[in-house]
Amino acid sequence: MFLLITILLALTIGAVCLKLLSQYNRHTRPLSYECPVRMDGKTILITGANSGIGKETAIGLVSLGAKVIMACRNLEKAEATAEEICRQTGVDPNQVVIVQLDTSDLESVRNCSRKIHATESRLDVLINNAGIDTGHIELSKQGYEYTFAANHVGHFLLTHLLLDWLKKSHPSRIINVSSLRHQGVSKTLSFSRAPKPGSDMYYPGLFGYDTSKLAQIFHTNILSKQLQGQDVVANSMHPGFVSSGIWYKDAYRKSVTMLLRLFGFLSSIIGRTPKDAAQTVIYMAADPDLENVSGQYFENVAISDQLSPFAKDPEMAKNMWDVSMEMCGLTKKTE
Numbered sequence: 001m002f003l004l005i006t007i008l009l010a011l012t013i014g015a016v017c018l019k020l021l022s023q024y025n026r027h028t029r030p031l032s033y034e035c036p037v038r039m040d041g042k043t044i045l046i047t048g049a050n051s052g053i054g055k056e057t058a059i060g061l062v063s064l065g066a067k068v069i070m071a072c073r074n075l076e077k078a079e080a081t082a083e084e085i086c087r088q089t090g091v092d093p094n095q096v097v098i099v100q101l102d103t104s105d106l107e108s109v110r111n112c113s114r115k116i117h118a119t120e121s122r123l124d125v126l127i128n129n130a131g132i133d134t135g136h137i138e139l140s141k142q143g144y145e146y147t148f149a150a151n152h153v154g155h156f157l158l159t160h161l162l163l164d165w166l167k168k169s170h171p172s173r174i175i176n177v178s179s180l181r182h183q184g185v186s187k188t189l190s191f192s193r194a195p196k197p198g199s200d201m202y203y204p205g206l207f208g209y210d211t212s213k214l215a216q217i218f219h220t221n222i223l224s225k226q227l228q229g230q231d232v233v234a235n236s237m238h239p240g241f242v243s244s245g246i247w248y249k250d251a252y253r254k255s256v257t258m259l260l261r262l263f264g265f266l267s268s269i270i271g272r273t274p275k276d277a278a279q280t281v282i283y284m285a286a287d288p289d290l291e292n293v294s295g296q297y298f299e300n301v302a303i304s305d306q307l308s309p310f311a312k313d314p315e316m317a318k319n320m321w322d323v324s325m326e327m328c329g330l331t332k333k334t335e
């Protein structure tokens with residue numbers, strides 16, 4: 001009995017110490033942002049807005065007066081979240097709209113874009129937030145590695161298809177929710193591996209969460225150059241170590257699922273809340289001082305200098321861009 005009490009006491013003291021230390025850590029400390037302007041009349045699309053950082057970003061932006069389009073794969077979950085957002089913020093239900101989107105499936109991305117073009121007259125901010133970290137080696141509908149397809153390829157196509165609406169609504173903004181984990185790529189990747197039609201997977205070299213998060217940064221930086229002078233800015237960001245649902249998806253191997261759960265448990269003690277993590281996204285979407293800031297990587301409600309050397313490699317970025325175009329069935333003519 002005495003031993004049990006001692007262990008419990010030691011664990012509690014350990015947890016309290018970790019929590020205190022997390023208040024000072026760059027990836028876990030609390031964040032806040034007070035937007036000096038309202039966003040009435042602005043339309044913002046957020047992918048994966050039914051939970052975690054996306055949901056809190058939606059709450060923050062509708063509270064500023066924006067209309068938010070929640071682009072989600074599970075309509076039931078999205079409807080429940082939309083109701084909760086309206087109840088919590090007191091906004092008009094017309095301010096929160098839902099569109100079906102599975103970012104891992106390019107046909108779903110095309111349908112989502114068609115729906116936006118048919119129902120909306122403007123798009124001021126696109127927030128590519130949906131993400132998964134299950135290390136799946138399973139394939140997407142188009143035969144690509146699932147995590148890479150869901151986190152990067154789908155967003156690459158969605159951005160491409162919605163660019164006309166973003167340009168029309170200028171000044172406008174594109175935000176890619178990436179991750180510190182882009183730093184996990186520590187060698188030049190074979191983005192140019194030739195496609196093998198008829199094989200199981202067209203791009204076997206493109207797997208995993210870290211690669212997808214690096215690809216999102218390449219996407220952002222090339223976009224920002226291409227859009228120079230057009231009043232459309234593109235930036236990427238790292239939200240921190242966040243206690244969210246991302247740790248509670250099943251991975252392809254039991255050991256990886258257990259590891260994710262462990263991170264989930266740790267994040268529930270020391271991690272940032274999704275609400276705090278969303279502050280940087282809201283800042284990037286709304287702050288008037290950022291209207292002309294493009295090609296930057298943000299964290300903690302500020303521009304960050306924590307990009308890995310690989311993320312600054314123009315050759316690798318160009319390579320990734322070309323392969324992403326091909327994966328989406330786009331040609332140079334459609335750029």
Ligand SMILES: NC(=O)c1ccc[n+]([C@@H]2O[C@H](COP(=O)([O-])OP(=O)(O)OC[C@H]3O[C@@H](n4cnc5c(N)ncnc54)[C@H](OP(=O)(O)O)[C@@H]3O)[C@@H](O)[C@H]2O)c1
Pocket residue numbers: 047048049050051052053054071072073074077101102103104105128129130131132150177178179180238239240241242243244245246247274
């Ligand atoms: N949590 C962290 O510590 C952390 C750190 C760095 C970066 N991030 C990034 O932050 C972003 C948000 O993650 P989160 O932490 O808020 O996790 P989360 O609560 O699990 O939210 C992820 C959202 O993405 C959606 N999603 C996943 N796959 C999708 C698909 N194929 N099509 C459409 N939607 C899909 C999920 O929908 P369902 O509810 O249907 O699954 C969910 O709404 C992700 O891009 C993640 O990589 C998170």
